[in-house]
Each structure stands twice: as structure tokens, then as C-alpha cells.
Amino acid sequence: MIDLRILRENPEALRASQRTRGEDPSLVDAAADADAQRRAAMAASERLRAEQKVLGKQVAQARGDEREAVLERTRELSAQVKAAQVEVEALTETFEALVLTIPNVVDAAVVPGGEEDFVVLREVGERPAPGGRVRDHLELGEGLGAIDTARGAKVSGSRFYFLTGVGAMLELALLNLAMETATAAGFTPVITPTMVRPEIMAGTGFLGEHADEVYRLEADDLYLVGTSEVPLAGYRSDEVLDLSAGPLRYAGWSACYRREAGSYGRDTRGIIRVHQFHKVEMFSIVTAEDAAAEHERLLAWEEGMLAAVELPYRVIDTAAGDLGISAARKFDCEAWLPSQERYLELTSTSSCTTFQARRLKIRERGPDGGTRPVATLNGTLATTRWIVALLENHQLPDGSVRVPEALQRFLGGRTVLEPVAAR
RNA sequence: GGAGGCGUCGCCUAGUGGCCUAUGGCGCCCGCCUGCUAAGCGGGUUUGGGAUGAAACCCAUCGCGGGCUCAAAUCCCGCCGCCUCCGCCA
Numbered sequence: 001m002i003d004l005r006i007l008r009e010n011p012e013a014l015r016a017s018q019r020t021r022g023e024d025p026s027l028v029d030a031a032a033d034a035d036a037q038r039r040a041a042m043a044a045s046e047r048l049r050a051e052q053k054v055l056g057k058q059v060a061q062a063r064g065d066e067r068e069a070v071l072e073r074t075r076e077l078s079a080q081v082k083a084a085q086v087e088v089e090a091l092t093e094t095f096e097a098l099v100l101t102i103p104n105v106v107d108a109a110v111v112p113g114g115e116e117d118f119v120v121l122r123e124v125g126e127r128p129a130p131g132g133r134v135r136d137h138l139e140l141g142e143g144l145g146a147i148d149t150a151r152g153a154k155v156s157g158s159r160f161y162f163l164t165g166v167g168a169m170l171e172l173a174l175l176n177l178a179m180e181t182a183t184a185a186g187f188t189p190v191i192t193p194t195m196v197r198p199e200i201m202a203g204t205g206f207l208g209e210h211a212d213e214v215y216r217l218e219a220d221d222l223y224l225v226g227t228s229e230v231p232l233a234g235y236r237s238d239e240v241l242d243l244s245a246g247p248l249r250y251a252g253w254s255a256c257y258r259r260e261a262g263s264y265g266r267d268t269r270g271i272i273r274v275h276q277f278h279k280v281e282m283f284s285i286v287t288a289e290d291a292a293a294e295h296e297r298l299l300a301w302e303e304g305m306l307a308a309v310e311l312p313y314r315v316i317d318t319a320a321g322d323l324g325i326s327a328a329r330k331f332d333c334e335a336w337l338p339s340q341e342r343y344l345e346l347t348s349t350s351s352c353t354t355f356q357a358r359r360l361k362i363r364e365r366g367p368d369g370g371t372r373p374v375a376t377l378n379g380t381l382a383t384t385r386w387i388v389a390l391l392e393n394h395q396l397p398d399g400s401v402r403v404p405e406a407l408q409r410f411l412g413g414r415t416v417l418e419p420v421a422a423r
Numbered sequence: 424g425g426a427g428g429c430g431u432c433g434c435c436u437a438g439u440g441g442c443c444u445a446u447g448g449c450g451c452c453c454g455c456c457u458g459c460u461a462a463g464c465g466g467g468u469u470u471g472g473g474a475u476g477a478a479a480c481c482c483a484u485c486g487c488g489g490g491c492u493c494a495a496a497u498c499c500c501g502c503c504g505c506c507u508c509c510g511c512c513a
Contacts, residue, residue: 043473043482045482046472046473046481046482046483047481049482049483052493053444053482056493057442059494060494070493071493071494077493371470371471
């Protein structure tokens, strides 16, 4: 839910945000109109209810003929109250359907444009020197006995895979390093549910334009999450939090499920784009004032992880058109992919400001004694996809792969992963 | 999956159709009293929306949704959650 005060008092800011995103600004006016209509109907309904209350008390106290007379009037009033209520409900439904589709207000620093219009903030690390034969992650992974996409397809279909041997170990090593890093930074480690109720999925903003990216379990009316951001955002929903001692930070470990409905033919080789993977996700709950600073901190932790596993990467500041409905600003870290000579997104951190908190009713005590929405932010610390960048950037001429020092103790001290014979 | 019980303010709790504008206690907050402490006294203390310069104030809210009724915390139906027991199961 966007801030209704902005809708009422400064709709131009919302229209401007819509234009920056490349979306229809007239949606804002439609929502504002619906809001006004709904509020007028609510006021009328309240007046009728107040009257009904007074009459009800008279009925309770009246006797005989007098009681009959009052009862007659309450019967008439009752019909009016019901009619007013039906009107309010219909108008509220219209209003909410509209207002829930308005995306978060874009941060002033975000540039307009689409997926290709990002700003590169910096490039970090050394790309592997070109020359010699470059194997891609699947060839390397198959050689190491680490990745098996053929049997993944046999068992579950395309975009599924098995991680085997050092592949399975490598994933656990990455995720364990991520959990360790997050815990050291003060995050509470959390293993989350991966199936959530509809209102939680809607509250995090994933049922809007990207609804067909999400798996739904029809028989149980549950959704499979595409990131632990979803259950973590729901974790403190409907609560009034005390943030006086600083942010609440959770590091979620979960399986993630994505339908990849709109990506036929894209990244079909290997495990770059898959239906199921694992991820360690940072999730922060902070005051609205602290959101921008926390966003920088999340980005710094992400970059720390990338540096720890010695990957060359660049940081981009996403353009408005590529933000999700709930994000006000988004930074991605993209690792270099030698086999394709391009960058591949490994992390993504979004500031959702108060957008998710409003929908999920995550609040804190305000200075006036009332409550006010907090801000939520999320950021990737490690995923299965990191294996792709790791194998390709650290490959050696003979098809073996160097293990970065930070991961060695999670791999039994191994410094190199070597090809194995298939059997 | 089956049977039963329960869901009222941060916690406990009263409340079986209207005078409920929901009781009382604990905790917490403010004030008074007090040499200090304990005790005592008075007031406040769900959440959301609206009104106002600020208040008093108005509406909704008794797990959620629907129904019966002029009127629902209370009666009926559905759902959700928790507890106990049975069955099944990794």
C-alpha cells in the first residue's frame, strides 16, 4: 500500500514517480477519486450508525406502545444502515484494488528508463585474462561430477538439475559462508517456511505484474516463495516493533521457486536460470529515516561476500522501469561470466521503504504515541547461481577449479576441485 | 483424517440477545502522598479511521468471514489458530 497521505496531499509526487517508471500516471487520479468517494460514503454510514445506536438504547428501555413505535423506526433505519454499508464495501473494494496496483514511490536518485538503462556505480576485481579455451560452468560442472542437468530434466523437467558430489558441497559451502558472514554482522539466522498464505505473498508485492512467476498450490491455497524475503516480511507482520535498539536483521536460508514463465529460450543451458535454487537472503526492518543508510550497508555486505569468494563484479543502480512494484531503489551486483563475456546478476538489494510494511502492518511506536510504518529492505548474500560464476572465473586450463581461500574450510580444506571419471 | 475443548486490552479474567459507552486484577505510564523504601490514593493504558488550533468527541473493532434479528462478545454456519485424545505417517 502506498502512503495514503501522499495520495491525498501530494498526488503530483506519485504521478511523477509513475512517469519515471514509465507507467500510467492517471492511475493515481483514479485511486484518489475512488478514495474520496469511499470516504464520503463512510461518513454517511457512520452518521446512520450513530443514530441507530441511540434508538437501540431507547428500544431497550421503552415499554408497551412506546416500544412498538420506536421499533418501527429502528426497522426503517436498519434498512438504511445496511444499504449504506453495502455501498461502503463496494467502494472500498474498488479503491483497494486500484491503490494496491500503485507501485512504490521511486527514490529521487533513480534514473528513468528500462532494463538497459542502469547506471554502473563501479567495477571491482580482475577478470580472468582472455585466451586459451574457456569452459562454461556446465562443462566444468559435469567434469567435476558437480552438476547433472540431463538427469534433472529426466526427473523433473527442464530447468531442474542435480547438484552432486563437490557440487552439493560447494553450494553448502557458499551458503554456510553466507550465514556465517550474516551472523557475524548481527543478523539472526532463520530457516523459513517456503509456502505462504496469499495475503503474505500479496503483502510483499509479488502478486502484481509478476504473479505468473509464482507457483501456486491450488489445492491448499498456498504459494511457493521465490525468495525468503516473503516469509521474512510476513514474520513480523501485524506487529508493533521496538526499533529503539537498532534495526531487526534476519538472514533467511530457504529454497526458492520460480516459474520462469516469461523466459523461454533464455539461459537454457546449465543452472543460470532454474525453477528451484537455494538462497541466503538478508532482510532488515529499520525506521523509515534509516532506510537509505541500511541500503548502503546491505550493499556493502554483499560486496564483502563477492570479495571473499574472489569474483570480479560490477555494481549497478537499476533504472526505474526495472524496479519491482515494492522497490524504491535497487542495486544489483553482477559477476563477470567468462564463457559469455557478459555480466550475470548474483545479488540484488532493494529498499522497499514503507511499502511492504504498510501492506503487512509492520509498525513501530511513533513520537505521538501512535504507530507508524517501518521500512523493509532485502539483499542477496549467496545463491546456487554463484556456483556458475565461481566455476567459470576460477577454472584452470585442465578443467579443474581453484577454491577461494574463504571456502576451503567448508570443503574439507580442498584448494582445488578436480575432474572425476563418470560412472 | 476423526472426536472434544478453547480464542475478550501486553498478561490473566467477568460477561448466554438491548441499560455493554465490555468487568475486575496484574503489569505499565502520569500525578498525589511519603524522611527513604514498601504500601496507599487518583487518573490513564487495544487497534484502525474521522473531527479539532489542541482537547473533549464520533464510527468501527471481543480470532476472521458470512447469516438470523429492529438490535450480536452473546444465537447459527464456514474458515483460521491453539490445546487434549485417537488414527496414520517421514
